[in-house]
Amino acid sequence: MGVDLHFRCREDGFELVMGARVLLNHTDSCPSVVIARGAPLVEMVRGNFRIEDSPTGQIAPGAFRRAGDEIELLDARRPVVRLSCSGNSLRITCLEPGYDRIWLHLPATPGGAVWGGGEQMSYLDLTGRRYPMWTSEPGVGRDKSTELTRAMDAEGMAGGNYWTTNYPQPTFLTSDWLAVHCAESAYSVLDFTDPSRHVVEVWRGEARFEFLAADGPKELVGRLSDRFGRQPELPEWALAGAIVGLKSGDSSFDRLERFIDAGAAIAGLWCEDWAGIRETSFGRRLFWDWHLGARSAERFPDLETRIAEFAQRGIRFLAYVNPYLAVDGELFAEAAAGGHFCLAPGRDEPHLVDFGEFDCGVLDFTREATRAWFAERIIGREMLDRGIAGWMADFGEYLPTDLRLADGSDPMEAHNLYPVQWAEVNARAVAGRGKTGEALFLMRAGFSGVQAHCPLLWAGDQCVDFSRHDGIGTVITAALSAGLVGNAYSHADCGGYTSLHGHIRTEELLMRWCELAAFAPVMRSHEGNRPEENLQYDSTPGLLACFARWSRVHAHLAPYVRTLCREAAQTGLPLQRPLFLEYPDHPELFAVQDQYLYGPELLVAPVIEEGADRREIVLPGDAPWRHCWTAEDFAPGTHTIAAPIGAPPVFYRPGSTHAALFAGLAGVLGK
Structure with missing residues (x-):
């Protein structure tokens, strides 16, 4: 349904129309656009953000005049806002100096439903709630009424809320089969609290909005997939069984044999600790220095040989990487010498970020030389060339708003784009080795456009429990919401991840998570942040047998899943569907x-x-x-x-x- 937008004037106002659809209805008493000057306050603690605003000088212009193909909104007879449309896009421009906040009001259908917002964990239907669009840590607990969330809030704003997510996207779909996309990376808010209208708030003096319509949801999701990019089919090997996540160094290979002996269908062994570990109060963390150095050699003697031996048996080896380098690692000096880090304000030295008891430099992916360096030097030479077939491409949410970027862009607008650039670096490395559709990386962070580069989402760091806003059930909502905006493939840490303040895994949780994971495109287990304090799938014969059974179910479904992957590549439809x-x-x-x-x-x-x-x-x-x-x-x-x-x-x-x-x-x- 490719009908261009146009304005239609009436005596009491004007409409923005696409075919027979009225997208915007402006009258003097009910203005469609409000503008103001912003006064932001942004605070970050380890990827958790507090963002506030105190806007002033608000103007809600009701009067208007048509100026050729444009509409000018007037305040005291002077133009303060310009609206123009081209194709399926509406552009709104503040004409008042210093005005950098826009609220667009769109009519809502009473009783209708709204979905989207990227990857949402708590609610599939967004109706009645407000959703800030800002990539961040989602928080632990994500429910202000719980003791866990309150405790985490006290430890660095880390409790989260129902709307906090690694992967926001300012795109929403309505049950009238209309999609609205804010084509800006700045901080924005999707507000569905008023049943009569949908409000999009954008922290910018100019903003572009795109409108897509269809006769039904499948066609609309396909159109969104066309717009944002489409993932390749998942590799055959990833459908052939489970990927077992173990992080006990070289002994992980021997532990995997227990899974095989128990009759598990095994597609891969995922050792996120391949480059070394670091012990912190949060639990066992990885050493963020992405190469086979001294720490790796201690933990994995002769890793390349072991990778090759398992590959001969049809078992792939997967690793881990993120876009930050620890100051005490060997690669930090090389990256600094190459000018690859974001810079501190007022100083020509790397801007350092506290990631929880260790500091890191942030790679500056606005710089082509840095994108090329990381894709070739790290992912290409250190990983793909050594036989690593997949990896978790973690993080991407931590770009601070007080640093300097090589391209001179505003960090407030670059922040949400950073996960997309990170995904592009990974995809570039894979394509550079001719392994697109064969090597597999997975990400939790995202924003508009990540679909074109990231082949597989995972739902982030759920608590090891059944809690409403941060437990096992949130991974279903995550898959369904992300799928509606063009992400065909999603999965989660089988067993959950976050174990804090006495929350530990139970046998029941581990068994129920197996049942869920078997019916996702990829089945992958995780030992969590505190492996020694928690049950693992090889802790008891019963858990091992449970995992083996459901891994075989996952493998048995491979012929069906392959047909769904082909459909996804052709149409953009997700595998897991509301x-x-x-x-x-x-x-x-x-x-x-x-x-x-x-x-x-x-x-x-x-x-x-x-x-x-x-x-x-x-x-x-x-x-x-x-x-x-x-x-x-x-x-x-x-x-x-x-x-x-x-x-x-x-x-x-x-x-x-x-x-x-x-x-x-x-x-x-x-x-």
Whole structure:
């Protein structure tokens, strides 16, 4: 639906129109644009931000005049705002000197739903809430009513909130099948608290907005994928079993043999500690010096030989990297000499960031020489050339707002772009070795445009619990929300990550997370930030057997997942889908976020409440669904289903072309 925007004037105002759709409705009594001067306050502590503003001189111009193809909004008969449109874009420009805040008011459909905002953890339907668009640490707990969140807030603003996310994106979709995108990287806010209008706030004196429309959600998601970029198909090896995350040095190879002996289907071994470790009060951290140096040799003697030996057995080795270098590492001096760091204000020396008991320099990816250096020197030579087949490309959220960048850009506008530049560096390294679609890196940080470079998201650092805003269930919401804005592939740390203030893993959590992870494009475990204090999947025979069973389920689904990957490459549709994506005529499905469709033919309803052995599910459509484990058919509608550990509610369409594959799942699980 490629209809250009145009203004349509009336006696009492004007409209912005696209085809038959009215996108903006301006009258003297209800202005469409408000402007002001901002007075920001920004504070960062280890990737956690406090951002406040005290705007002054607010103007809500109601009067207007048409000036050719543009609209001028008037205050006391002088133009203060200019609106112009081209193609599917609306540009808003403040004409008042010093004005650098814009609020755009768009009409909302009463009772409608709104989705998007990048990767959201707490709510799929954004209606009734306000979402700042700023990449950051999401926080621990993310619920101000909990003791954990309050404790973390006291330790450096680290508690988070329902809207804090590694991957924001100022794009939203409505149940009228309209998408609105703010095409700026500056701090912005999506505000859906007023049921009569949607408000987009932008901290800039000029802003561009894009509008996309479709006849249904699948077409709209495809159009967004076309706009932001499309991921390649996942490599075959990543679908063939689980990636086991272990960080006990060279003994990780021997530990992996226990998983293999237990009958696990293994795609890879992920050792994030490949470059060395550092012990901190937070727990075991990595030594941020990305090469095979002395620390690596201590931890992994003859690593390249071990990588090659496992590759001969069809098991890939995965590592870890991020865009920061520790001041006490060997690469720091090389990077500083090459001018690769962001600079401190007023001084020609690297700007250092405290990452929690150690300081690092931040790579300046506004500089072409730095992008090329990191892609070739680190990822190319130190990783890909040594046989590393994948890695976690971590962080990207920590660009401070008080440093100097090589291109002279404002850090407030560069901050959100940094994860996209980081993704581009990784993709460049992979492409430079001819390994696009074969090597696999995963990221948690993002912003508009990361889709074109990052092949796989992961949902960040969930708590090792069932908590509403930071536990196991948030990874479903994360996958569904990110998928709607063009990210086809998502997964999570199987077992969770953050263990603080007495929160430790239980057997129940680890088993339930296996059940969820098996029905994601990639199944990958993590030992967490405090491995010795927490259960691991090889801690007991029962946990090891559980992981092995669900890894085989994941591998069994590979033929189906391959078809979904091909569809994603062609259409941009995500693999994990909210129910309404396939059933858009049912508003009761708009806010469902605790179950999902895995492609169009599997329905997965993980158990995400502690102690539950039954759960309510919704079976959409007008044809029956078949229970994977009992082969019983259920009519569409709402049901309460038995869900003991080991048998989460999973259903398939009996008439599916993959019905025989799905019917075989029960046998795989029972082995």
